[in-house]
Amino acid sequence: MRNKIVAGNWKMNTTVKEGVKLAKEVEALVAKVNNAAKVIVCTPFTHLTEVAKVINKVALGAENCASETSGAYTGEVSASMVVSTGAKYVILGHSERRAYYNETDEILNKKVKLALANNLLPIFCIGETLDQREAEKHFEVVKTQLEKGVFDLSAADFSKLVIAYEPVWAIGTGRTANGQQIEEIHTFLRDVIAEKYGKTVAEECSILYGGSCNAANAKEIFSTPNVDGGLIGGASLKADSFLAIVEAV
């Protein structure tokens, strides 16, 4: 049985003090919920060590890591540094990093491999822009992102990934993909993974939806076939709205 997962992506929000407070609140609420879902908070690098101290049931993730191992890369944070904070996960391929920091499929492929080599589990994001959706290229786009980003991994390594489908036009816009759009892409993704790695690997892969998921729409989104939880941006910044999403999974 594949894992149900709800992961929060805090992005560039909260000070360390605010982040620790939020993490404590999330931990306290999640500890009370009788729910088999795995809950992850992905925080800015600066927060990881402090947040690690106040969570137990909730797992910790980073929002990025470097594409190089170590050395003269001023300002970068390596996968081994991230792991040394206590983080277990890292978001890679988020559309904001692809768009604003020119992270190509090739760079992301290097990051994924470095993360895995350091026992850091990637939450690998894929998704089409509005132009690509309107041109009906969304299936092709997400397939190419998988092929170029992660399909040269062994089946054993691929099995460690969490995939997050995030239509770029739904991120932070208040606009969610509808049930049919989500179902057809998630089913397509599982089929593409099955073609590459076989049915068992595909059936065990957690595929999350992300894009304006909130307390009000989470139940409906999570009841869509082939959706195994969510990657949550804005709604993960308040413990009670994040908890409502966790309860919906």
Ligand code: PEP
């Ligand atoms: C995200 O950034 O991964 C995301 C899904 O954001 P939001 O929930 O705010 O749309």
